[in-house]
Amino acid sequence: MKRNHLIPREKSKKVIYLDPRGRGVGEKHYGARALYVLAVLCLLYCVGIGLFVAFGSYFFLVWGVIGAFCAAWAWVLTHRTVYYWIPRWLHITFRSLVMAGMVLLLIIEGMIVSQFHATAQEGADYVIILGAQWKTSGPSYVLQKRLDKAIEYLNANPETKVIVSGGQGYNEPISEAEGMQGYLETAGIDPERILMEDASTNTTQNLIFSGELLDKSEDSVVVITNNFHMFRALAIARKQGYAHVEGLSAGTYPVTVPNNLLREAFGVVKDFMANHL
The missing domain is CATH 3.40.50.620 (HUPs)
Known part of the structure; x- marks a missing residue:
């Protein structure tokens, strides 16, 4: 009978986590860098609008919220234990909602921009x-x-x-x-x-x-x-x-x-x- 060469469970003192090298790992880090840059730009824009341009509303604060959201998302992407702790279905749902929101936003912005240079005929009542x-x-x-x-x-x-x-x-x-x-x-x-x-x-x-x-x-x-x-x-x-x-x-x-x-x-x-x- 052959002797079992596996290490007994009681003698194993360490758990080794292998860094996954599959598809998507590199993209996460590149995506995180892009999100950090976007977060900084949004926060700077928010502060700049608030300090130097007079507004009748506080809507410009939404840029601060977007910046904080991008920074938080980037942090999750760069922290492996947090990223893999989130269920896969939640990853997919979140990304789908973000993509759908971006598509809707682009469509609406296209309609808005279509009237940027509206002109009128002479002689209106x-x-x-x-x-x-x-x-x-x-x-x-x-x-x-x-x-x-x-x-x-x-x-x-x-x-x-x-x-x-x-x-x-x-x-x-x-x-x-x-x-x-x-x-x-x-x-x-x-x-x-x-x-x-x-x-x-x-x-x-x-x-x-x-x-x-x-x-x-x-x-x-x-x-x-x-x-x-x-x-x-x-x-x-x-x-x-x-x-x-x-x-x-x-x-x-x-x-x-x-x-x-x-x-x-x-x-x-x-x-x-x-x-x-």
Whole structure:
């Protein structure tokens, strides 16, 4: 009878973990490095927006959340015991959800960007300027861009009337419509051409209440807002029954475009779920 050459269990003092060298191990480390870089970029962008660009909301903090998420994911990928402790089905589910979310985000962003350079024909019956934050010092940057674009159109089309639309927020000294009216009058626009809607608090209300001041089925209307906001604004206008509506896009800070695009994607999803689009 042959002698068993296996080491008795009671004499084995160490457990040796072999480093797996199969497919995917190298990718994990490369992926972790990429995620750490992305985390740093997101955190720097969050801090930069918060310190140097004035906003009426705190949405930019989402970049800090994304950065923290990327850093945590990278940490998991580089810690073998944690990575292999997570069940395989959870790995697959998580990756599938992330990929599906990225695909959906790209589709929505494509629709938003499609209206970045919207232009309108001359001779519209009405221009609607959608409201944005009004500060104690005057219009916010995004609202000023809308107003200046509207002034260009109104000067070129003296028969066109303008509706300034926007109520007063908790952090605003006056209603957005009142501020816009004064800005246009200072720029030389005849007060008789200006109609004021000062009850709305969001884009949908802007277009619902402004629609009560004109004939949505007959009048030609140009909606003026910033480029990142134009797709949603036009979709809501058409949903509200504006039969002859076009958009005229105004610009914004180039550095804030990523933040605006991401925030607007959430806005599109929200309004879609609320059946506003």
